[in-house]
Amino acid sequence: MPQRKGNLMSVRDDVKVVDATIRDGGLCNNFAFSDEFVTELYKTNIRSGVDYMEFGYRASKNMFDPKEHGKWKFCDEADIRAIVGENISDLKIAVMADVGRCDYKTDFIPKSESVIDMVRVACYIHQIPAAVDMIEHFHSLGYETTCNIMAISTANTEQVDDALTQLCESSVDVIYLVDSYGSLFPENAGELAAKYSAFAEKAGKKVGFHAHNNQNLAFANTIETLSYGFSYLDATAMGMGRGAGNCATELLLGFLKNPKYNLYSHLVFLENYMIPLRESGVTWGFDLQYMFTGQLNCHPRPAMAFTTEGRNDYSEFYKSLLDNV
Amino acid sequence: MPQRKGNLMSVRDDVKVVDATIRDGGLCNNFAFSDEFVTELYKTNIRSGVDYMEFGYRASKNMFDPKEHGKWKFCDEADIRAIVGENISDLKIAVMADVGRCDYKTDFIPKSESVIDMVRVACYIHQIPAAVDMIEHFHSLGYETTCNIMAISTANTEQVDDALTQLCESSVDVIYLVDSYGSLFPENAGELAAKYSAFAEKAGKKVGFHAHNNQNLAFANTIETLSYGFSYLDATAMGMGRGAGNCATELLLGFLKNPKYNLYSHLVFLENYMIPLRESGVTWGFDLQYMFTGQLNCHPRPAMAFTTEGRNDYSEFYKSLLDNV
Numbered sequence: 001m002p003q004r005k006g007n008l009m010s011v012r013d014d015v016k017v018v019d020a021t022i023r024d025g026g027l028c029n030n031f032a033f034s035d036e037f038v039t040e041l042y043k044t045n046i047r048s049g050v051d052y053m054e055f056g057y058r059a060s061k062n063m064f065d066p067k068e069h070g071k072w073k074f075c076d077e078a079d080i081r082a083i084v085g086e087n088i089s090d091l092k093i094a095v096m097a098d099v100g101r102c103d104y105k106t107d108f109i110p111k112s113e114s115v116i117d118m119v120r121v122a123c124y125i126h127q128i129p130a131a132v133d134m135i136e137h138f139h140s141l142g143y144e145t146t147c148n149i150m151a152i153s154t155a156n157t158e159q160v161d162d163a164l165t166q167l168c169e170s171s172v173d174v175i176y177l178v179d180s181y182g183s184l185f186p187e188n189a190g191e192l193a194a195k196y197s198a199f200a201e202k203a204g205k206k207v208g209f210h211a212h213n214n215q216n217l218a219f220a221n222t223i224e225t226l227s228y229g230f231s232y233l234d235a236t237a238m239g240m241g242r243g244a245g246n247c248a249t250e251l252l253l254g255f256l257k258n259p260k261y262n263l264y265s266h267l268v269f270l271e272n273y274m275i276p277l278r279e280s281g282v283t284w285g286f287d288l289q290y291m292f293t294g295q296l297n298c299h300p301r302p303a304m305a306f307t308t309e310g311r312n313d314y315s316e317f318y319k320s321l322l323d324n325v
Numbered sequence: 326m327p328q329r330k331g332n333l334m335s336v337r338d339d340v341k342v343v344d345a346t347i348r349d350g351g352l353c354n355n356f357a358f359s360d361e362f363v364t365e366l367y368k369t370n371i372r373s374g375v376d377y378m379e380f381g382y383r384a385s386k387n388m389f390d391p392k393e394h395g396k397w398k399f400c401d402e403a404d405i406r407a408i409v410g411e412n413i414s415d416l417k418i419a420v421m422a423d424v425g426r427c428d429y430k431t432d433f434i435p436k437s438e439s440v441i442d443m444v445r446v447a448c449y450i451h452q453i454p455a456a457v458d459m460i461e462h463f464h465s466l467g468y469e470t471t472c473n474i475m476a477i478s479t480a481n482t483e484q485v486d487d488a489l490t491q492l493c494e495s496s497v498d499v500i501y502l503v504d505s506y507g508s509l510f511p512e513n514a515g516e517l518a519a520k521y522s523a524f525a526e527k528a529g530k531k532v533g534f535h536a537h538n539n540q541n542l543a544f545a546n547t548i549e550t551l552s553y554g555f556s557y558l559d560a561t562a563m564g565m566g567r568g569a570g571n572c573a574t575e576l577l578l579g580f581l582k583n584p585k586y587n588l589y590s591h592l593v594f595l596e597n598y599m600i601p602l603r604e605s606g607v608t609w610g611f612d613l614q615y616m617f618t619g620q621l622n623c624h625p626r627p628a629m630a631f632t633t634e635g636r637n638d639y640s641e642f643y644k645s646l647l648d649n650v
Contacts, residue, residue: 007512008512008513186511187329187332187552188333216543216545219541220542220546224511250613250616251616254620255620264640267639270639271637288575291575291576314592318588
C-alpha cells in the first residue's frame, strides 16, 4: 500500500509549481500572446513564488511554418531573452520539445549560453527510446530534463513498468505522469503516482504531474499525486490549456502551505490579463463535450472540433462518440 | 486506517443518486422553475436511473411569504402531485426541512397520505438536538429521514463525535456530511467519511455526502466519500446550486458503474432545459470569488453579493475577505 507524504498542514520543500500557461494555453490561441502578456506573467510568477515558467515549444521550423504560428511555438533564445533578459530571479525557464516534432540536434545551444534551464521532452509511451535519446542530448548540453509521458490512461501496466525502467536508467531528472485525456480519477491517479514514486525514489529521480480538466478533476488529481510524493506540479492561469484546460494555478497556490507562494499577485494578473483574454473570445475549460472524451478515455480532438464549430447538440455528439470508441 | 469499499470497477448496490437540482438550484432563481422544467426533470431522473429527487424545501409560510418565492420553497403536497401524480416509478421523492425555518409539527401529513418518501432535515452542528426532535416526528409519521449536518468544515472533532453519537441513537436513516463552504479537500473529506462510516455502520445507519464546488472539488470529494462507504450522493444537473454549485449529475452518472444509470437521457435534459436556463441569465458555478470563500473556509455570502453586484475586482475582493476572516 503506497504511503502518503506529509499531510494537509505540511510544507514540502521539494514541491515545484510549474506554470505552463504559455505552452498549454498557447494551444488555445496558436501562441498569439502579446509581449506585454508574457512579460507580466513572467513578473507575476516571480512575485507569486512560482518555480518554473514554461515559455512554449521549441518546434521544428522545417515542420512548422513560423508565419503560421505565434513565436512561442518556437521559443527562440532571443525571444525569451527579450522578455526575461538574463533572468535575474529564482524563477527557472523551461521549454517543451516533442518527440518527432523538433530538430533537437541543431536547435539547442549549450546551457552555458542559454537562458533556458530545463527542457521538457514530451512523448507517447511507445516513443520512450526516442525520448531517452533526446534526454541524453539535452543532458550533455547541461540542461535539466523531464520526460512527460502523455496519454498514460491508455497504457497498460507492463508498458508503464517498461517505460519507468528505461527512464530510471537514463539521465532524466524528472519523470512526468501526464493525464492528456483527463480521464484519470484521483483513485487511479494516486495508484499510478505511488508506482512512479517508487521507481523514481530508487533511481534518485523526481516525479511530476500534468493534469487535464475534462472531468473537473485536474486540481483533485494534482493534489492526490502530490500526496504520494510528486514534486513537480503543472498549473496554468485560470486553467488555460487545450480543451478542458489544466489545473488552475490559483487553486494550487491556495492549497500549498509554503508561505513563499503568494496568491494575491497571481489574482492581479488574472484580473488584468486572463479575464480580458477570455472575454476576447479565446475559449478553454470544462464543458460537456470534453467531459465525454474524458469519460470515454479518448483524445479531445472531436470535442475541440465540436467547440470550434459552435455546436450545441451535446446528446447527438455523445452518441457519435459512442459509435467511434 | 479507514478502508475503501470496492474499487473503480465495482457496482455498489447501496449507492443512491439524489438529484437536488430543484432544491439547491432553487437558491439561484428563488425557486422560479416552470412546471414543464420540473416535470421533464422528473421524467429524466426516472429514465436516468436516479434514485431520489428532492423537490425543494418545505419552509414555514409564517416565516416566508409565498408571494415572494417560487412554490418549491414550500413543496405543497398538491404541487408535487401535479408533477408526479401518484409517482408510479422507482424514483423516490424528497423534501428538505431546515431546523428553525419550518412548521414541522403542523405542515406534514402522515406518509401513508403523502407522495413524499423522505424528509431531509438540515441543521448546523449545534442544532442537532432540535434536528433529532424533528427526525423523531417525521419517523413517527412514517417517512424515511436524513440529517444533513451543514458547514462541517467549521466543526471541531469533539463536536462531530458528539453529533454522530446523538444521531446514531436517533431514528434517522441517513447521516449526511455537508461541505457547505466547499472547503474540504479529498484528503480530509475521506477522513471525515471514514469516521461517519464507522459510526453509522455500528448503528445500522447509512451515510451520504452533499458537496459544493468552490474549489472545483465537488465531484472529487463525492467519489472520495463514496469510496469510504458513502451511499447517498447528492448531485444537481450541471452542478446548479448556490454559489459555486454542487457535484454535477453528469459527472457522477459517467463515473458510476451500475448499468441502471443512463447518462444519455440526462444529457437530453441538459440540452433542452439547463443550457437555456443558464443562457436566460441564471448564474451558478465555479468562479474565483467562490474559490476564495472555499479556501478561507467561510460562508459564500460575500461572494454571492460580489456576483449579484456584477463586480470584477477580484483582487480587491480577496483582500477584503482577508480583513474579515
